[in-house]
Amino acid sequence: MAPTWRKPRNRFSPTLPGPHRFATLRRPFASATMNAPATPHQPTSIVVHQRSRVLEVGFDDGSTFRIPFELMRVYSPSAEVQGHGPGQEVLQTGKREVELASLDPVGNYAVQPRFSDGHESGIFSWDYLYYLGSQQGELWRKYEERLAREGQSRDSPMTGASPTPACGHQH
Secondary structure, eight states, X not given: OOOOTTOTTOOBOTTOSTTOOSOEEEOOSOOTTOSSOOOSOOEEEEEEETTTTEEEEEETTSOEEEEEXXXXXXXXXXXXXXXXXXXOOOOOOSOTTOXXXXXXXXXXXXXEEEETTSOOOOOEEHHHHHHHHHTHHHHHHHHHHHHHXXXXXXXXXXXXXXXXXXXXXXX
């Protein structure tokens, strides 16, 4: 049985055995007693599709997006990826085959994925997931342009990787 939004302490795995191949979170209604402030976009369902490596997110405005894990990983909102300001972004490469090891609810406003490459410091708010889903064509274009500018490809191994992220903090 997949945990519900009412049990945020429960962790679920997208690799459930048997007929439960896809982990699903469903949020059928918004409660007036939520602690987190309301955001313009509220999810109605989140489904992890491990085989196709996409996160499917349905929103209360009727939109549904299939966001590739790779896109989520290269645009993670973490300081490790985004840096602490403009121009500090770290180009992510070699993420085409990345998978979700887990996906945890964060309060009533976000989820926190743990990727198969060990990255787990990004918190994806509902608005950020909506942005990734609705703008993925443009985001892919910008990512591929940056790869070309830096002489890299999506499959290039990460270079200059060190135990301490580029932002200088331990994550």
